[in-house]
Amino acid sequence: SYxxxxxxxxxxxxxxxxxxxxxxxxxxxxxxxxxxxxPGQAPVLVIYYDSDRPSGIPERFSGSNSGNxxxxxxxxxxxxxxxxxxxxxxxxxxxxPVFGGGTKLTVL
Amino acid sequence: QVQLVESGGGLVKPGGSLRLSCAASGFTxxxxxxxxxxxxPGKGLEWVSxxxxxxxxxxxxxxxxxxxxxxxxxxxxxxxLQMNSLRAEDTAVFYCARVGAPKYFQLWGQGTLVTVSS
Numbered sequence: 556s557y558x559x560x561x562x563x564x565x566x567x568x569x570x571x572x573x574x575x576x577x578x579x580x581x582x583x584x585x586x587x588x589x590x591x592x593x594p595g596q597a598p599v600l601v602i603y604y605d606s607d608r609p610s611g612i613p614e615r616f617s618g619s620n621s622g623n624x625x626x627x628x629x630x631x632x633x634x635x636x637x638x639x640x641x642x643x644x645x646x647x648x649x650x651x652p653v654f655g656g657g658t659k660l661t662v663l
Numbered sequence: 664q665v666q667l668v669e670s671g672g673g674l675v676k677p678g679g680s681l682r683l684s685c686a687a688s689g690f691t692x693x694x695x696x697x698x699x700x701x702x703x704p705g706k707g708l709e710w711v712s713x714x715x716x717x718x719x720x721x722x723x724x725x726x727x728x729x730x731x732x733x734x735x736x737x738x739x740x741x742x743x744l745q746m747n748s749l750r751a752e753d754t755a756v757f758y759c760a761r762v763g764a765p766k767y768f769q770l771w772g773q774g775t776l777v778t779v780s781s
Contacts, residue, residue, distance in 0.1 A: 588767035600768060651724070
């Protein structure tokens with residue numbers, strides 16, 4: 556089964572740039588999607604198809620994907636960005652989705 | 664208003680059964696694959712099952728295969744999850760989600776809590 560690896564936590568000061576990675580074997584050949592989950596709330600899609608943003612998601616959120624690592628980048632981080640972030644791909648061999656373990660973003 | 668609303672969660676004893684429902688509104692339900700995803704307390708997201716738009720295809724996580732059954736009623740804009748032989752490790756918030764193409768979860772419900780305990 557395909558495995559996605561995320562760092563458990565990332566910390567960043569307000570106004571700086573946060574980068575959250577998602578590692579997987581040849582992940583660059585897959586489409587990667589990212590979700591934001593704030594405490595007590597359902598997840599929200601923030602990036603799909605590596606780098607596309609759903610309507611309503613600020614331009615500060617961007618994504619990239621190459622080789623064995625996909626990255627979610629949050630520019631000009633705000634206190635309201637503090638949340639858990641999950642990456643997700645579709646594993647074609649098992650024909651089902653796979654989630655990373657999640658990264659807790661802390662705004663200092 | 665485009666939304667998904669889950670219901671049916673609660674406290675059940677080990678070995679018991681529960682049926683979750685998800686009511687969809689604001690979009691053409693029959694156009695989309697749908698899925699259930701769960702999250703154990705303090706843990707990450709775990710995909711459970713999905714069903715095709717016409718119910719012709721389903722898939723399950725190994726952890727629930729043979730115990731859970733996903734179904735839908737397009738006339739009622741509803742998704743279901745029948746859960747049998749429940750175990751303590753099934754305790755989680757269960758979310759229903761609309762599957763977008765290429766295969767991501769573009770819309771989530773608010774979740775319903777299932778607690779399996781004696």
